[in-house]
Amino acid sequence: MFIPYPAINFASPGTNESEPQANDIKIEYHPSSGxxxxxxxxxxxxECRNHDHVPIPPDPAPWKPWRSRVDFEVATLALESSMSEDQINKLINILQRVGQGSDNFTLKNNKEMQTMWDLAAERSIKFQKAEIPVPFRDQEPEIFELHYRPAWDWLQELLRDTMLASQMEWDAQRMYRYDSVSNSWKRFIEEAWSANTWWKIQDNLPAGAVPLCIVFYADKSKLSSFGTAKGYPVILRCANLPMDIHNSPGRGGGRVIGWLPIVAEDAARSGKSDFATFKSIVWHESVRKIFESIVQHSKTGYTMDCGDGVRRCLYPLILISSADFEEQTVVCLTRGTQGLCPCVKCEIPKDELTNFDSEFTQRTAKRTVDIVNEALCIARTSKGESDAILKRHSLRPYMNSFFRINNTDPHENVSFDDLHFLDSGLWEDHLFEASLSDIIQTLTLIFSTRTRYKSFPRWPKLHHFEDGISKITFNDGSKNRDISKIFLFAAHDTITKEEDKAGYTLLKVTRHYINLIMYAGLEIQTSATIAAGRAAIEAFANGLKACALSQTTDLDKNWNFIKLHYLRHCWDDIESKGVLRGMSTKPNEKFHGPLRKIYLRQTSFKDTAKQIVRLEHQSVVASQIQDAIDLLDAHMKPLKSDDPEDSQETDLPLDNFHLKLGSKLKPVTFGQLESAGSVFQRLHIRVSDFLSDLLPQSGIPLPDGKRIKFNANDKLVPYQSIKVKYESLETWRPVMDILRCNPDFHNRPRYDFIIIQTARDGPVFAQMQYLFVCTVADMPYPMALIQAYRVVRSRSSHDKDLGFLRLRKDRVTELISVQSIVRGAIVIPASDDPMKGDEMLVWDVLDGDMFLRVKRDYPGYTAGR
Known part of the structure; x- marks a missing residue:
């Protein structure tokens, strides 16, 4: 019997307010903050972590300098170019408003519109142009064109914004959560200011002064289809703003701050070491220009009144460099994968990149300055000896431009990037490639794996691979991540230990890989998850050693590559600078698409840099104006739900949960249901018995003290969806699953799996069969008919090796109160064999909450071995 189970009350009141309560949060601020x-x-x-914008009096005419809102909207639409269906509808709506006389459209032609854009451009800092002279060898300097916004001007724009300034954090913090089991405070890390480097930086500042921390990104990308045209944007973000804001595309998010020159390849120079150095010097001289406005302030501080009315002494610095590995070598002026010591963070020899046991000298700004100064000094008398010193440390003969900024160490700033090092690196280029080369030898395996990808259950934000994966050649990082998380579950029984030892060992390594990416990607890192994450990397490294020993001539893979080694720095970076999503290139990569569209659709393909930065600036200004218009609209009218199902939802106050049933259907009788299929057999009797037992157990008296008795003519109300709100174990915030119980959802049946909490057995996995509401004494009781699946406790060697949580179907269906639902789940068939149709596997890597929930409730099951 399933009964309602109350949600965990994370804020349960204590009897003694002076004593810490379970899950209390303690925040210690840096001593200099006072x-x-x-x-x-x-x-x-x-509530403190709710980063909704602070309400401010809206500007009554935010579209200025345009004469009307319609003028601005049409100009914006022209800026956006290639119209989608939504844009066409928007244009129609605008013109209808004009036609009805409710607004004015006064623009006469494109020339006037461009004049208005020029006027509006003054709302935000504009690009400037600079010439960067750099000589190659002893020749005359070559002149390169840089377009940039001074970094300090951009920072001041943020600092003076009332809404953004009120969201910024300034002082380093150490944060703890109280563990009532051990009666101790456990530290956790989330934002950059809760990690170690911010605290160390503030140690070096005068009392009362605060760091102003920048996230730096630069990457060269293709603008044309064939890659003949390229762009090189520099994007900055402010780490004093919460990640939810500075990683967003809107107000307070990333800003293109520079358009770097690209040195053309030259057959006479390309491939030579000094030409690679020359290109790096052009890069650093350009970046030096972008940041020259903050250099002095980084040394002496700058005192100003911020937008929240508080006067602060600010010390700007670069905290994080978000980049792929190739770009990191440019940032650090190292020699890349061909160097003797390819890593940008330590001096590990290039032939020891699989070594996870030994310690290697860490690179620091001070050490690099000393080495480069020594080499440049010796170069005056012996260029050969100078080159030998630099080659030994894989450094280039030039002083890094970031060294001019106080409290900025490029070797510390460069950061582990989940996109390029894991999803599109370690997985796509190595593990996946090796696994495919093993599977592709058997057509049966290809077909089976492809079919499982196609039939994998749908879930929000999870890619669906309609054609499987055999045809995929180029993917974005999010697809690679989903492919890696599904692969083990799609291929686990197509490769056996007896028939393919090397392939099976790869599957075991894949389990360790998905464990490590799940730990690394958590949005809050506790001391426990950090320790588990480090252990996951150790297990992965040991698995690779076993894989190398079991390799055959058909599967001969060299695992000595830099992105594998970089795992050694992953957790150090997290403890130093916060969780990975604050360092990831993913938010920055999203800029490349719009910039590419500007190039392809709005330039003349000549002198494109000037045109691109002008149009990009117009986009920034348009976004700022639109934000103000949205604020005005929100101020003028109440918020309306975007969900069409809301009008059909039933609000049900249920203890600490907030549940909503949706997609309401017409009432049906029990008799109609019971004749529709065996799953509903004797449903009116089962519901009667269930509620007669449930209500007294829940403290609700039975009507007239008698057991409930429905008959076949009584009615119930079916629903086809339910929204379940719960506290995420990963983020510690409320999240919502929208779960379906629908025979025809987008032309296919969808009966989602759920986790239910039971008084006797704890958490249980189940599949919803039917959602409905019964009324007793004028009170609605939402219920579900479910098929429960129990964990198989007697585990096979296969399940232990690959870390599977296997379930077996119960013989009968059961009724539950929807209060018992904890959250949704993905559960997949364990085999294509009809004789094993009752067995399922839990997809424990659905998200961070599911991953941690399974680890907590079923310890050791998903570890792999």
Whole structure:
């Protein structure tokens, strides 16, 4: 019997307010801030992390300098170019408003519109042009054109924004959550200011001064289809803003701050070491120009009144460099994968990149400055000896431009990037490639794996691979991540230990890989998850050693590559600078698409840099104006739901959960249902018995003290969806699953799996069969008919090796109160064999909450071995 189970109350009141309560949050501020430590109850901490914009009086005419809102909207639409269906509808709506006389459209032609854009451009800092002279060898300097916004001007624009300034954090923090089991405070890391480097930086600042931390990104990308035209944007973000804001595309998000020159390849020079150095010097001289406005402030500080009315002494610096490995070598002026010591963070020899046991000398700004100064000094008398020193350390003969900025160490700034090092690196280029080369030898295996990808259950934000994966050649990082998380579950029984030892060992390595990416990607890192994450990398490294020993001539893979080694720096980076999503290139990569569209659709393909930065600036200004218009609209009318199902939803106050049933159908009788299929057999009797037992157990008296008795003519109300809100174990914030119980959802049946909480057995996986509401004494009781699946406790060697949580179907269906639903789940068939149709596997890597939930409730099951 399943009964309602109350949600965990993370803010449960204690009897003694002076004693810490379970899950309380303690925040210790850096001593120079002068702020005392504070303790918050868990729900109070959640409210502090709500980064909704602070309401301010809206500008009544935010579209200025345009004469009307319609003028601005049409100009914006022209800027956006190639119209989609939504844009066409938008244009129609605008013109209808004009036709009805509710607004004015006064623009006469494109020339006037461009004049208005020029006027509007003054709302935000504009690009400047600079010439960067750099000589190659002893020749005359070559002149390169840089377009840039001074970094300090951009920072001041953020600092003076009332809404953004009120969201910024300034002082380093150490944050703890109270563990009532051990009666101790456990540290956790999330934002950059809660990690170690921010604290160390503030140690070096005068009392009361605060760091102003920049996230730096630069990457060369293709603008044309064949790659003949390229762009080189520099994008900055402010780490003092929460990640939810500075990683967003809107207000307070990333800003293109520079358009770097690209040195043309030359047959006479390309491939030569000094030409690679020359290109790096052009890059650093350009970046030096972008940041020259903050150099002095980084040394002496700058005192100003910020937008929130507080006067602060600010020390700007680069905290994080978000980049792929190739770009990191440019940032650090190292010699890349061909160097004797290819890593940008330590001096590991290039033939020891699989070594996870030994320690190697860490690179630091001071050490690099000393080495380069020594080499440049010796070069005056012996260029050969100078080159030998630099080659030994894989450095280039030039002083890094970032060294001019105080508290900025490029070797510390460069960061582990989940996109290029894991999803599109270690997985796509190595593990996946090796696995495919093994599977592709057997057509049966290809077909089976492809079919499982095609039939994999749908879930929000999860890519669906309609054609399988055999045809995929180029993917974006998010697809690679989903492919890696599904692969083990799609291929696990197509490769056996007896028939293919090397392939089976690769599957075991894949389990360790998905464990490590799940730990690394968590949005809050506790001392426990950090320790588990480090252990996951160790297990992965040991698995690779076993894989190398089991390799055959058909599967001969060299695992000595830099992106494997970089795993050694992953957790150090997290402890130093915060969780990975604050360092990831993913938010920055999203800029390349719009910039490419500007090039392809709005330039003349000549002198494109000037045209691109002008149009990009117009886009920034348009976004700022649109933000103000959206604020005005929100101020003028109440918010309306975008969900068409909301009008059909039933609000049901259920303890600490907030559940909503949706997609309401017409009432049906029990008799109609019972004649529709065996799953509904005797349903009116089962529901009667269930509610007669449930209500007293829940403290609700039975009507007239008698057991409930429905008959076949009584009606119930079916629903086909339910929204379940729960506290995520990963983010500690409320999240919502929209679960379906629908025989025809987008032309296919969808009966989602759920986790239910039971009083006797704890969490249980189940599949929804039917959602409905019964009424007893004028009170609605939402219920579900479910098929439960129990964990198979007697585990096979196969399941232990690959870390599977296997389930077996119960013989009968059961009724539950929807209060019992914890969250949704993905559960997949364990085999294509009809004789094993009752067995399923839990997809434990669905998201961070599911991953941690399974680890907590079924310890050891998904570890692999």
């Amino acid at each position: 702020k005392p430590a504070k303790i918050l109850h868990f729900h109070e901490y959640g």
